[in-house]
Amino acid sequence: LIAFTFQPLRKILTKITDRIFFKEQYDPEAFLKETNKILSTNIILTELLYKTLDHIIQEMRILEGTFVVVEDDKVHTIQSIGYKSAPDIKFEDVKKLSRIDITVYDELEEGNHLKNILRKYEASVVIRLMEDHQFAGLLILGEKKSGDMFTAKDIEILEITAPEITMAMQRAKQYEEIQKFNLTLRAEVMRKTKKLREANEHLQEFDKAKDEFISMASHQLRTPLTAIKGYLSMLLEGDAGEIKIGQYDFINEAFQGANKMVNLINDLLNVSRMSTGKFFIDPMPLDMKKMIQEEMKQLTTAARQKGLFLKFEAPADMPKIEADENKIRQVIMNFIDNSVYYTEKGGVTVKCSASHKDFVFEVRDTGIGVPKEMQQKLFAKFYRADNARRLRPDGTGLGLYLAKRVIEDHKGELIFRSTSGKGSVFGFRLPIHSPIKVDPKKHELLNLH
Structure with a gap:
């Protein structure tokens, strides 16, 4: 114990x-x-x-x-x-x-x-x-x-x-x-952000001034150019009397130049409207078949001079579709004009078709095509593929950008396929009945422009 x-x-x-x-x-x-x-x-x-x-x-x-x-x-x-x-x-x-x-x-x-x-x-x-x-x-x-x-x-x-x-x-x-380091980095980021914000504000001011200038200059240029284009068209159609074959070629060249200038001004105006929030779609019933033929008529001579065929394929009966006439006309003209310009052999086929829901427009060419690595950027603002820039140095890179915006604002869908050296297909698909309802206030702005 x-x-x-x-x-x-x-x-x-x-x-x-x-x-x-x-x-x-x-x-x-x-x-x-x-x-x-x-x-x-x-x-x-x-x-x-x-x-x-x-x-x-x-x-x-x-x-x-x-x-x-x-x-x-x-x-x-x-x-x-x-x-x-x-x-x-x-x-x-x-x-x-x-x-x-x-x-x-x-x-x-x-x-x-x-x-x-x-x-x-x-x-x-x-x-x-x-x-x-x-x-x-x-x-x-x-x-x-x-x-x-x-x-x-x-x-x-x-x-x-x-x-x-x-x-x-x-x-x-x-x-x-x-x-x-984090504090230093944060302070540096804040300082750089402040500088970038200030620079961005200045750029926005410059951009606004640029847009205002483009808008004003385009309006001032479009009025006399429209008159020039109208009178040249009348001369070509013989409204001022019969013209000789040699005179016809000179007048037609002037008409084509004026037409390109009007299209360029319209592009610049539309870019300006996008930047200022004044780019609106004004849908109305359109005879697309007639509109396409009118635009093709302006390019018939250019295609013939290059030895290209320019043909139109469409069904006999075509329903009217609801779309903004001026903007859709511009897209159609841009696609056909590009195909004619960038095609050296063969030709251009313009097709349209319609179902009970959709209208489809396509331009097929046998031209230079778009390299695969550049296709993703093709519809970006001011972007141009290298082969297109070599062939046409004076292009703006605005046409396809505007086309994309116009089709998307119509609630439509772009069509694009291309093989470098073999040709391209450009087009769009639009609803027959537009889902866009125009605001009366926006309509007033549209009429002002």
């Missing part, structure tokens, strides 16, 4: 006597566990240093302590606890203390320069902190509250802890650098 009760009794008595006679003792295992917890749960450098230092001086019953963090041969951060006033630690002293792993005041001889440095900072122990053979800082600890010397166990615990502290300290510094 005595044997069984002796061991528990001994443990209780040991605890009581330790509490009374060995107040300075601490549990090394618990100390290291708590230290690791602090190091693994804190990423802000100042918090990490403060909590770690506070833990060490509390557990080891030390009066004061300091962390000195070094970077790029200068003091980066100093964190102190327990001093009446924060110590003014000189970097030259830090460098001298960095030559030894552990410096203990009581082990140094009187007159030793390191002992003088420790005395200046009221230090009993200095631990060097190293990371990958690079000096990272110091842990400076003052006297114990009891006045006792640091024990071998204390020194051993500090030696075990030092590398862990250094690693955590380096992680915190890296995090701090990332945070600083």
Whole structure:
């Protein structure tokens, strides 16, 4: 019975006597566990240093302590606890203390320069902190509250802890650098964004002025050009009397030039309207077969001069469709004109058909085609394929862009297929009955233009 009760009794008595006679003792295992917890749960450098230092001086019953963090041969951060006033630690002293792993005041001889440095900072122990053979800082600890010397166990615990502290300290510094970089980056992004916004505002002002100028100039040019085109058409039709064959060719060239100029002006006007929000669709019943034939008639001479066939295929009966006459006429003219221009041999076939729901228009040619790698960009504003640019340097790159916008605004669908060197198919599919309802206010704007 005595044997069984002796061991528990001994443990209780040991605890009581330790509490009374060995107040300075601490549990090394618990100390290291708590230290690791602090190091693994804190990423802000100042918090990490403060909590770690506070833990060490509390557990080891030390009066004061300091962390000195070094970077790029200068003091980066100093964190102190327990001093009446924060110590003014000189970097030259830090460098001298960095030559030894552990410096203990009581082990140094009187007159030793390191002992003088420790005395200046009221230090009993200095631990060097190293990371990958690079000096990272110091842990400076003052006297114990009891006045006792640091024990071998204390020194051993500090030696075990030092590398862990250094690693955590380096992680915190890296995090701090990332945070600083993020702040710098954010500030730079904000500055650049502000500059871009200001530049964009200026560009918008210039763009607005440009659109206003294009709109005004186009209106001023279109009126006399329409008159010129009208009179040339009358001359070609013999309204002013019979003209000779040689005269007919000259007048027709002038008529074709005026027609191209009118189309270009219409393109510019439409781009301007898109930019200012005044590009509206005004659907009305249209005889598409008649419209297509009228546009083809204007290009008959150009096709004949190039030795190309230009033929039209359409069913005898064709329902009227609801669409914006001027804009659809422009698209039809653009597709046929491009096919004639970019075809050197063979010819152009214009086809149309209709079902109870849709109207389909297609222009097939045997021309230069569009390279596969350029087809995706073909309908972009001002874009022109390389082979087209070589053949026709004066093109604007607006025709197909406008055609796409017109068809999409009609709730229709573009048709496009092409093989480089063999030819292309351009066209569109439109609903027979337009789903677009015209706002009366928009109608007023349409009539003004």
